[in-house]
Amino acid sequence: MNFQGKSFLTLKDFTAEEIEFFLDLASKLKIEKKSGKQKKRLQDKNIALIFEKQSLRTRCSFEVGAHDMGAQVTYINSSECHIGNEEALKDTARVLGRMFDAIEYRGFSQRNVETLAKYSKLPVWNGLTDEDHPTQVLADFLTIKEHIVKPLNKVNFVYIGDGRNNMANALMIGASKMGMNFKIITPKELFPDSNLVAECKNIAKSSGGNITISEEIYENVKNADVIYTDVWLSMGESDDLWKSRIDLLMPYQVNKKLIEACENKKVKFMHCLPAFHNKDTGIGKDIYEKFGLSAIEVTDEVFEGENSIVFDEAENRLHTIKAVMVATLGFDNI
Numbered sequence: 001m002n003f004q005g006k007s008f009l010t011l012k013d014f015t016a017e018e019i020e021f022f023l024d025l026a027s028k029l030k031i032e033k034k035s036g037k038q039k040k041r042l043q044d045k046n047i048a049l050i051f052e053k054q055s056l057r058t059r060c061s062f063e064v065g066a067h068d069m070g071a072q073v074t075y076i077n078s079s080e081c082h083i084g085n086e087e088a089l090k091d092t093a094r095v096l097g098r099m100f101d102a103i104e105y106r107g108f109s110q111r112n113v114e115t116l117a118k119y120s121k122l123p124v125w126n127g128l129t130d131e132d133h134p135t136q137v138l139a140d141f142l143t144i145k146e147h148i149v150k151p152l153n154k155v156n157f158v159y160i161g162d163g164r165n166n167m168a169n170a171l172m173i174g175a176s177k178m179g180m181n182f183k184i185i186t187p188k189e190l191f192p193d194s195n196l197v198a199e200c201k202n203i204a205k206s207s208g209g210n211i212t213i214s215e216e217i218y219e220n221v222k223n224a225d226v227i228y229t230d231v232w233l234s235m236g237e238s239d240d241l242w243k244s245r246i247d248l249l250m251p252y253q254v255n256k257k258l259i260e261a262c263e264n265k266k267v268k269f270m271h272c273l274p275a276f277h278n279k280d281t282g283i284g285k286d287i288y289e290k291f292g293l294s295a296i297e298v299t300d301e302v303f304e305g306e307n308s309i310v311f312d313e314a315e316n317r318l319h320t321i322k323a324v325m326v327a328t329l330g331f332d333n334i
């Protein structure tokens with residue numbers, strides 16, 4: 001196994017063994033960081049970080065991870081450079097390809113991240129697109145391994161909420177690779193793309209996994225090991241959709257009743273974050289004023305409760321993103 005020079009665009013491109021390799025490497029790098037004995041595995045590498053959408057966790061993980069490994073980053077906010085408006089992405093890719101050693105991209109179409117990889121000829125890392133969020137899934141799987149004493153292929157994973165956003169897609173891809181028992185619980189209107197579901201069911205056939213898409217809530221959460229949700233309106237979607245999304249998804253909110261319906265005291269609550277669990281955000285306040293809701297996809301009680309592992313999950317973004325950078329740019333130094 002050697003990932004040197006390889007891009008990380010989607011987990012579709014990796015086998016279960018390769019995904020385990022990234023997770024093991026992340027654990028090793030996490031232990032090294034905590035023991036204060038990090039080796040600079042990416043000394044003097046230059047990394048471009050393109051962000052066409054907002055970010056806290058992903059950007060900080062790439063920046064801190066690169067710094068920990070001895071690399072430099074250049075943050076490129078698309079509103080302050082030519083990407084898209086004055087310069088075609090494939091031209092930007094060829095310019096960056098002459099200056100940098102690797103590129104991270106967060107933006108809209110999955111095709112953009114593929115174009116960057118094709119024309120820059122560098123390792124390109126997907127930091128989130130409308131369709132996928134593969135680095136988040138690595139952090140999620142590492143967190144599950146740390147908290148649940150079962151191999152991944154024995155884990156009952158329930159994703160509930162917007163069933164056809166980047167997180168639902170990315171988790172379904174990752175779960176099908178790892179042979180998990182994976183369910184997306186969402187109203188019919190938000191079912192994931194049928195081609196992707198067919199592709200994942202096909203992958204699950206050979207990994208021993210199981211993929212279920214259903215709008216039935218209570219019968220599907222019983223015995224869940226993980227309840228995962230995400231925002232009901234993703235970056236890039238119009239605020240005008242809030243009302244229809246709330247009308248559709250309110251029964252799918254993660255609250256105490258839903259957690260109790262799992263009949264598993266040890267069930268873990270996960271969320272990629274940011275989350276709307278109270279009125280302490282601009283959007284949360286706005287939704288409260290318009291719709292009288294003090295929480296959206298998850299109640300504050302669950303978010304802050306004993307089943308929640310969301311901040312361990314957020315920390316693991318750093319260790320897993322670092323593993324992706326090291327495996328594809330500094331493989332010989334592992």
Ligand code: CP
Pocket residue numbers: 054055056057058059128136272273274
């Ligand atoms: N989970 C995640 O990708 O967070 P950011 O949007 O803050 O990067």
Ligand code: NVA
Pocket residue numbers: 128165166167230231233234235272273274
């Ligand atoms: N589905 C969310 C994920 C954020 C990390 C979004 O795209 O906004």
